[in-house]
Amino acid sequence: MNREYQTIVLAGLLHDIGKFLQRGDFLRSLKVAGKHPAVSAGFIKAWHQVFEKVADVQLLIELVQRHHETNSFPPELQVQQADPQIRPLAYLVSAADNYSSAERGEQSGEYRDYKTVPLASVFARLKLNHPTPEVYHYKLHPLNPVNSFPQPFKALDPQQTNKYLNAFGREFAKMADSIKLSDFACLYTHLLSLLQRYTWCIPSNTQELMPDISLYDHLRTTSAIAACLYRYHKETGTLHEKAITDKNSNKFRLVVGDLSGIQNYIFDIANIGVGGVAKRLRARSFYLNVLSEAISHRLINSFDLPITNVVMSSGGKFYVLIPNLPGSAEKIDNWQNELDQWSVNEFNGEIIINLAQTTFNGQAFNHFGEILAELADGLNCRKSTPLKGYLVNNDAWVTERFTRDQPKIAAGLCRSCHKGAVSYIDDNGDGLCRHCQRDLHMGSLLPGASYIAFTRSNVPAKYQSTTFQIYDNYSITLFADAPDQEYPAYLVNKLTDSDVGEIANHPALPKLVANYIPLAHEDYCSGCSGCHDEKPVPGQPVYFDCLANRARGRKLLGYLKADVDNLGQLFVFGLREEKADRNSISRIATMSRMLDLFFSGRVEQLLNNHYDSCYTVFSGGDDLLIVGPWDEVTKLALQVQREFTEFTNNNKNITLSAAVSLLKPGIPVSRSVVVAENALEMSKETVLKGESEGRNQLTLLGRTFKWSKAAQLLERAEQLTAWLEADILSTGFMRKLLGFFTMYKHYYDRGDARGLKYLPLLTYTVTRYFPRMDECSGDKLDALLWTQNLKQLDHDELIYLDLLVKYALCAKE
Known part of the structure; x- marks a missing residue:
C-alpha cells in the first residue's frame, strides 16, 4: 500500500x-466536547506519533473530521x-461511511444522551414467523464470550x-509504546483488535430507536x-468527486x-493406533479452518486489501x-480453476474450494441481504458442477482427468485413510500417508497451542517442527507462547x-476457537478396553474409549450435533421490516460475528469450565459437533440451547x-457421525402433534421433543x-413399562x-409390584403415584415414556 492508500484505510477505521x-x-486530556468528527480528529492530533510513520497525519485528520455532508x-x-x-x-471516506450504514434505523422521537445509550442486541430485530421480543442491551465489558449476553436494562x-x-486509553497507550509503528499491518491489526475488544458493545448511532449496530463492525466495514473505493478509482483513473459520488x-x-466435503474428509479416519482418532479428528477440523x-x-493479498x-x-x-476492477472476474475464475486442480492433486477432489462472485453498486448496500442471497x-x-475448472475445457470433458495415477505403494497404503501411500510409520507400527501423519502431529500440538502464526515465507529451522503447509506458499506455525520477532509472520491469531x-x-488479531480436548493426566484413566494395556500419555488427548468409560451407567459415547435453524432465511429475510429493510453490511456483519462468538467462544468456555470430558470436533x-460421555453430552446440549436462547435475546425467531x-x-467415527447427522435431521423435520413445523427440537434416544419439554x-x-438405584423400581418393571408404551403408541399414533389394553395391564402390574398405598411412604409412594398417573392418556410423560425408561436403564447399568 502507498502512503495515501494507508491513510484512507486508517481514516475509514x-x-x-x-x-x-x-x-x-481519555488519556492526554483529550478534548471530548463537540461533534464526534472533531473528537476523532483531536484523537489523531494528540497521538500523531502513532500514525506519522505510515500515514499522512494532516490528511488523516482532515478525512476523519470531514466525513459528513449534512448541514x-x-x-x-x-x-x-x-x-x-x-x-x-x-x-471517498464519506461514501464508505454512508454505504456501511446504508440504512439508518428509525430515529428516536427525542434526544438521547449518547453517554448512557447502550448497544441493543441485533438478534432482537430478527423476525420470521414470531413477534420480536423485548429488546435487551449489552453492558460494557472488554470482549469476552461470558460477558456478551444481552441484559434487561435501558441505560x-x-x-x-x-x-x-480509561481502560481503553491505558491499553491504547501501552500498544503505542510497544508495537512496531513503522509496520502498517502491525499498527492496523493492533488498532483493529483494540477496537474490537472495547467497541464491540458500543452503538454506532445512539439516536436510533433501536441502536443495534456495533461501532466496531461499522468501523471495520467502513x-x-x-x-x-480507493483501489477502484485509483486504478480506473476516476479519483474525482463526480465519479466517487456516483452510486x-x-x-x-x-x-x-466455501469448502465442500468437510464432513466426509474429517471423519474418514479408521480406528487404528493408540489414541489415533482422538489426535487426528480435531486436527483435520482445525486444518480445514x-x-x-x-x-x-x-484473495485479499491478490487485490492489495486490508x-x-x-x-x-x-x-x-x-x-x-473487493473492487470491481477490469479483469477481476476473469482473475477469480482463473483462480477457481487453479483451486480445482489443487483440490484434485492435494485431496483427490474430496475437499473442494468453491467460489462465487457478484457485482453491485453503492445503492445495493441498502439491501445487503439480497446480495448474499444472490451469492448463495x-x-x-457452482457446487452442482464440482471441479469444473479441472474436468472441463472449452465446454468439453477432459476425459483423461477423470482417473488418477495410483501412488507408488511399495510400503503399502495408509492404514488410516486407505488412500495415500505410506510415508511415515507411527509409534504403533502403523503406516500413515503424509496427510494422516500431519494430522497425528498437529493433533499432538493443538492442546498446547495458544497462537497461530500465518506466513508466506520460509521459516527458520527451529520452527519447522511445528509448521504446517496449508496452501500454495501459505503455512502456519503453532505456538504455545507469543511468536518472537524472528518469526516471519504476516498475521498472528490469538486463540484464547x-x-x-x-x-x-507482528500483525495480530484475536481469533477465538473452540479447541477444547480432554487431556490425560496421571490418574485420568483406570484402564478400559480401549487402552490395550497402555494408558494415554499425560498431556495428550485421551482415547474415545476412555471418554466412554467415564459415562454413567452404560459406557457409551454421546455425539452432540447442533445447528441454527433457518439461518439463510434469517440473514436474507429476518431483517426486513414494513418501512424498510435493515440488512446493511454492518448489521449483518454484527450478527455473523456474534453468532460465531457464541459457537467458537462461549462453547469453548463451557467445555473448559463445566464439561471437561467432552471433546470438540x-x-x-x-x-457444532461434540463427543463425550453420553450423560455429560446430554446435559451440555441443554445448557448450550438455554444459553443460546439467552444470547440471542430470547427471540423465538432464531x-x-x-x-x-x-x-x-468401537464404532468407526465416520459411521457414528452419520447416525448423529440422521438424528439431527429428525430434529429438523419431525413435526409433532399439535405443532405446525419441526425444528427448535432435541432428538435423544430415538425420540424428538421441543426444548420446552427437555428439562x-x-x-x-x-x-x-434414582428409583432404580434405590431398588424402589426394578429393571424388570421398567421393561414392562416399555411394553405398555408400545401398546399405548398404537392408540396415540393410529387411534x-x-x-388401550395397556391400562388394565398397567393396573395389574402395579398392584402386584407395589403394596397397598397406605403402606407406602417416601420415595416408594412417589414412585407409586407416578405410575398411577400413567393412566392419564394425555399425560406428557406417558407420551415420552420410552425415552424416560431408556434413559434410566442406560444410567443404571
Whole structure:
C-alpha cells in the first residue's frame, strides 16, 4: 500500500472513534466536547506519533473530521467545504461511511444522551414467523464470550462508562509504546483488535430507536469499503468527486468461498493406533479452518486489501469485498480453476474450494441481504458442477482427468485413510500417508497451542517442527507462547482471548476457537478396553474409549450435533421490516460475528469450565459437533440451547436444533457421525402433534421433543434412575413399562383402541409390584403415584415414556 492508500484505510477505521471517546475522559486530556468528527480528529492530533510513520497525519485528520455532508455539522466538519485538493478523498471516506450504514434505523422521537445509550442486541430485530421480543442491551465489558449476553436494562452508568473508556486509553497507550509503528499491518491489526475488544458493545448511532449496530463492525466495514473505493478509482483513473459520488456504477464485487466435503474428509479416519482418532479428528477440523482462512488471505493479498475486507469468516465459509476492477472476474475464475486442480492433486477432489462472485453498486448496500442471497444461488450452482475448472475445457470433458495415477505403494497404503501411500510409520507400527501423519502431529500440538502464526515465507529451522503447509506458499506455525520477532509472520491469531498486547512484533488479531480436548493426566484413566494395556500419555488427548468409560451407567459415547435453524432465511429475510429493510453490511456483519462468538467462544468456555470430558470436533459459525460421555453430552446440549436462547435475546425467531446419539466407542467415527447427522435431521423435520413445523427440537434416544419439554423430561428420567438405584423400581418393571408404551403408541399414533389394553395391564402390574398405598411412604409412594398417573392418556410423560425408561436403564447399568 502507498502512503495515501494507508491513510484512507486508517481514516475509514478511525472516522467515528470520537463516538466512543466523547463518552468520558481519555488519556492526554483529550478534548471530548463537540461533534464526534472533531473528537476523532483531536484523537489523531494528540497521538500523531502513532500514525506519522505510515500515514499522512494532516490528511488523516482532515478525512476523519470531514466525513459528513449534512448541514447539521458546521462548515469545518463538512465534506463539501474541504480543500479542493483533498476533497475527492474526503468524499471517498464519506461514501464508505454512508454505504456501511446504508440504512439508518428509525430515529428516536427525542434526544438521547449518547453517554448512557447502550448497544441493543441485533438478534432482537430478527423476525420470521414470531413477534420480536423485548429488546435487551449489552453492558460494557472488554470482549469476552461470558460477558456478551444481552441484559434487561435501558441505560449505562456514566461513571462506569468513564472507567471503561480509561481502560481503553491505558491499553491504547501501552500498544503505542510497544508495537512496531513503522509496520502498517502491525499498527492496523493492533488498532483493529483494540477496537474490537472495547467497541464491540458500543452503538454506532445512539439516536436510533433501536441502536443495534456495533461501532466496531461499522468501523471495520467502513474501512473495507474505503479500501475498495480507493483501489477502484485509483486504478480506473476516476479519483474525482463526480465519479466517487456516483452510486449507480458497479464498483464492488463480493466473493464467497466455501469448502465442500468437510464432513466426509474429517471423519474418514479408521480406528487404528493408540489414541489415533482422538489426535487426528480435531486436527483435520482445525486444518480445514485454517485452510479457509489462508484462501481468504490469498484473495485479499491478490487485490492489495486490508484484513477487514474479509467481512465475514466462520465455519469454512468466508465473504471478501473487493473492487470491481477490469479483469477481476476473469482473475477469480482463473483462480477457481487453479483451486480445482489443487483440490484434485492435494485431496483427490474430496475437499473442494468453491467460489462465487457478484457485482453491485453503492445503492445495493441498502439491501445487503439480497446480495448474499444472490451469492448463495451462485454458490449452489457452482457446487452442482464440482471441479469444473479441472474436468472441463472449452465446454468439453477432459476425459483423461477423470482417473488418477495410483501412488507408488511399495510400503503399502495408509492404514488410516486407505488412500495415500505410506510415508511415515507411527509409534504403533502403523503406516500413515503424509496427510494422516500431519494430522497425528498437529493433533499432538493443538492442546498446547495458544497462537497461530500465518506466513508466506520460509521459516527458520527451529520452527519447522511445528509448521504446517496449508496452501500454495501459505503455512502456519503453532505456538504455545507469543511468536518472537524472528518469526516471519504476516498475521498472528490469538486463540484464547481478545487481548493481543503481548504480540508486539507482528500483525495480530484475536481469533477465538473452540479447541477444547480432554487431556490425560496421571490418574485420568483406570484402564478400559480401549487402552490395550497402555494408558494415554499425560498431556495428550485421551482415547474415545476412555471418554466412554467415564459415562454413567452404560459406557457409551454421546455425539452432540447442533445447528441454527433457518439461518439463510434469517440473514436474507429476518431483517426486513414494513418501512424498510435493515440488512446493511454492518448489521449483518454484527450478527455473523456474534453468532460465531457464541459457537467458537462461549462453547469453548463451557467445555473448559463445566464439561471437561467432552471433546470438540468442531464448533463455530452456526453449528457444532461434540463427543463425550453420553450423560455429560446430554446435559451440555441443554445448557448450550438455554444459553443460546439467552444470547440471542430470547427471540423465538432464531432457534437451535440438536441431537444426541448414543454409540459404542468401537464404532468407526465416520459411521457414528452419520447416525448423529440422521438424528439431527429428525430434529429438523419431525413435526409433532399439535405443532405446525419441526425444528427448535432435541432428538435423544430415538425420540424428538421441543426444548420446552427437555428439562422436565430429563428431570423425570433422573428420578426414575434414582428409583432404580434405590431398588424402589426394578429393571424388570421398567421393561414392562416399555411394553405398555408400545401398546399405548398404537392408540396415540393410529387411534387404534386396542392399544388401550395397556391400562388394565398397567393396573395389574402395579398392584402386584407395589403394596397397598397406605403402606407406602417416601420415595416408594412417589414412585407409586407416578405410575398411577400413567393412566392419564394425555399425560406428557406417558407420551415420552420410552425415552424416560431408556434413559434410566442406560444410567443404571
